[in-house]
Amino acid sequence: MRKQVGVGLFLKQCIDRLTAAVGLVISSPVMAVTAVGVWATMGRPIFFRQVRPGRGGKSFELVKFRTMREAKDAQGNPLPDAERLTRTGRFLRATSLDELPQLLNVLRGDMSLVGPRPLLVEYLPRYSSEQARRHDVLPGITGWAQVNGRNALGWKERFQLDVWYVDNWSLVLDARILALTFLRVVQRQGISHAGDATMFKFLGDAASPAPPPPPAPGRPA
Template sequence: MRSLVLKRVFDLIGAGLAIVLLSPLIAIVAYLVRRNLGSPIFFTQMRPGLGGKPFVMYKFRTMSDARDSEGQLLPDDRRLTQFGQFLRSTSLDELPELWNVIKGEMSLVGPRPLLMKYLELYTPEQARRHEVKPGITGWAQVNGRNALTWEEKFKLDVWYVDNWTLTLDLRILWLTLLKVVRRDGISAAGHATMPEFRGSRNG
């Protein structure tokens, strides 16, 4: 219980300071999203949080609303603009998630919140990633990010659940900064981000 309180205090202080210090940058990115992609400037989606409980996650938009002749949205890789690629490669699209941290729905560090439909596809071991709050960054993100397979990412997520310490969180945040500067592991080969998870091959 003490460790959970400590992590929450760390999240509140860290996210609060980040919002204050980065507010000019957040405002600039919001303006650029509006100018390049139009409204809305935020991408919102229901994601599973602690225990799989759904919450609304906020990000800056990175994709256009381009559609085919039948009015259907084009594939992600065709809607991801050069500007959107820049936001993703610098992780600037993640800045609105600081509000999710303030609200207590996310943590600065933890397994990334994925899609609700994946919940029924996890093995019992993989589902343990939801024993902690999802994070803006995580152990999998600093060890390969989207260049990893789903199974590799989930193993790293569960390792984090079993080995969390405040020192580990600080280390992950530092490594995240280095990853952002180097723009490593932004997407899987042949995909705008990651291919869809369809369940583990080993069941």
């Protein structure tokens, strides 16, 4: 297990923050156009903000471009994702443009460019002790699970990939994941799970059979 401590973690955070700062400057025209598009098609708010658990389960506010309408049923409950996801939202998710504001989270130190995706706070008590180890590192905008299937994966396989990253992370692996992320975005792979507009909720599956082990770096993902 390679813990994110010491010089390795310091270098990772320096690279993250420098890259996030440069990325925010370079992507600012794209973000401005995206913000106008969200406002024109969905109105305000332009950004989606939600508290998520980070490293060690510590909470932070994640920010993304909004992709769904705030539509509710007669009882005041949000409609299913498929009914709230707009055409603009589908495009933003397919191109990952909705993720750009998370560069602010990276700049603040809440997230890394690479790491397990920050999920819902309500999932914390549902993890097995093994799955909970995904919080031993900083969450990321992209990660090993994202380049090996993203939302097309089942939860158990996704968490196994996250924990594998925790045990095997390195700056070289991070660079490989970033390169593969660009490829996956171009290919538009794994945007949603089969039968769902996005990804179904994790209800706890520690008793489910474990999926096969993920590929190691250097082998085709």
